[in-house]
Amino acid sequence: MDYLQSLRMFVKVAELGSFTGAADQLRVSSAVATRSVASLEERLDARLLQRTTRSVTLTEAGRLFLDRVRTIVDDIDDVEGGLLAATGVPSGTLRIAVQGSIGARYLAKLLSAYTERYPLVVPQVIFSDGPISLVEGRFDAALTNDTYPHPGSVVARAFAHLEMMLVASPRFVPGIHGSAPLTDVDPLVLLSHDDGTAGVEPDPVRRWLDTNAAHATHIRANNSDMLRGMAIEGMGVALVPAVLVEDDLDDGSLVQVMPETPLPSMGLSVTYGSRRNLAPNVRALVDLLIEQSKSDQLPVALRHEDAALVAGD
Incomplete structure (x- = not known):
């Protein structure tokens, strides 16, 4: 699964505390959102999010990872947005x-x-x-x-x-x-x-x-x-x-x-x-x-x- 997309999904789920909300904002299904974060956790061999029937919260590893990766994702999105603005009318x-x-x-x-x-x-x-x-x-x-x-x-x-x-x-x-x-x-x-x-x-x-x-x-x-x-x-x-x-x-x-x-x-x-x-x-x-x-x-x-x-x- 696309690594950058998995990072984006993790950041959005962490911000919203919801897989469904993150999926809606990134315009994918809830199943895709769940698979994206699971793929990222498997790659890192670490649990990033604690899931219950009522909430989604960050683990300690998730908090540390979010602090570092959010800026990276934001910078990439800014660059992509700037290129789109430059090439789109x-x-x-x-x-x-x-x-x-x-x-x-x-x-x-x-x-x-x-x-x-x-x-x-x-x-x-x-x-x-x-x-x-x-x-x-x-x-x-x-x-x-x-x-x-x-x-x-x-x-x-x-x-x-x-x-x-x-x-x-x-x-x-x-x-x-x-x-x-x-x-x-x-x-x-x-x-x-x-x-x-x-x-x-x-x-x-x-x-x-x-x-x-x-x-x-x-x-x-x-x-x-x-x-x-x-x-x-x-x-x-x-x-x-x-x-x-x-x-x-x-x-x-x-x-x-x-x-x-x-x-x-x-x-x-x-x-x-x-x-x-x-x-x-x-x-x-x-x-x-x-x-x-x-x-x-x-x-x-x-x-x-x-x-x-x-x-x-």
């Missing part, structure tokens, strides 16, 4: 899931550049305020914050950070002490984002809210555009991505308040299912994101960092 439909309204304005600019470069691709963008599953939603990629709890095994490329800003209507500002720290402002109506992921490790923005704005009266919504609209109506101070309110600041609909208050940024990641056999249209999207993050083409409110490749569970 991006075309067809590209389904992109977007978490809430995160990065919507930047995404519009990105897709303009993308479709100009790859005219044979037809993007479909689906904004979701609920859980995003690449497999169940048949999405090719997802744009989320970098702490989003993706189900299953995914690959995420961090490409930028959204700078956050506190803004309010000019008619609301007189009740606020200009540049005073948030904790010194009382009373305060704070309009903030609820991303629907309660119960998981809070992202930096939520941790900041819990620490610095516990005294505020909160109005929460799971859409940043809604928060922006409420701020324009004079309902309170909105904590929103700066890129979302650039035009409102320019025309005076909103003003920045408490600029000295230190705020966290929100990391952005593009997520896809697998490095192996990555479709040319998805590879082109990822490459364009990384390319723009390393140039000066991102909006001012998006500061870039070196892209990092991470595996999510």
Whole structure:
């Protein structure tokens, strides 16, 4: 049996804790998945996985082997994906899931550049305020914050950070002490984002809210555009991505308040299912994101960092 395929299967089963799930992602039968790992164990003369009727776990030998072989498999898949992208012409439909309204304005600019470069691709963008599953939603990629709890095994490329800003209507500002720290402002109506992921490790923005704005009266919504609209109506101070309110600041609909208050940024990641056999249209999207993050083409409110490749569970 193909040795590289056996390595891929072992890594995927170890990540998912399931032969069936690994077989589905690598598009083979469960029987093939089982034979692939059995062939690898026979070759190594070692038990790598402990199987029960309810679970699949790594043995000590399996943990040691996984630590070394996962990087090798990832590197090979990256090389194969790069060659496929270089030889294949991006075309067809590209389904992109977007978490809430995160990065919507930047995404519009990105897709303009993308479709100009790859005219044979037809993007479909689906904004979701609920859980995003690449497999169940048949999405090719997802744009989320970098702490989003993706189900299953995914690959995420961090490409930028959204700078956050506190803004309010000019008619609301007189009740606020200009540049005073948030904790010194009382009373305060704070309009903030609820991303629907309660119960998981809070992202930096939520941790900041819990620490610095516990005294505020909160109005929460799971859409940043809604928060922006409420701020324009004079309902309170909105904590929103700066890129979302650039035009409102320019025309005076909103003003920045408490600029000295230190705020966290929100990391952005593009997520896809697998490095192996990555479709040319998805590879082109990822490459364009990384390319723009390393140039000066991102909006001012998006500061870039070196892209990092991470595996999510």
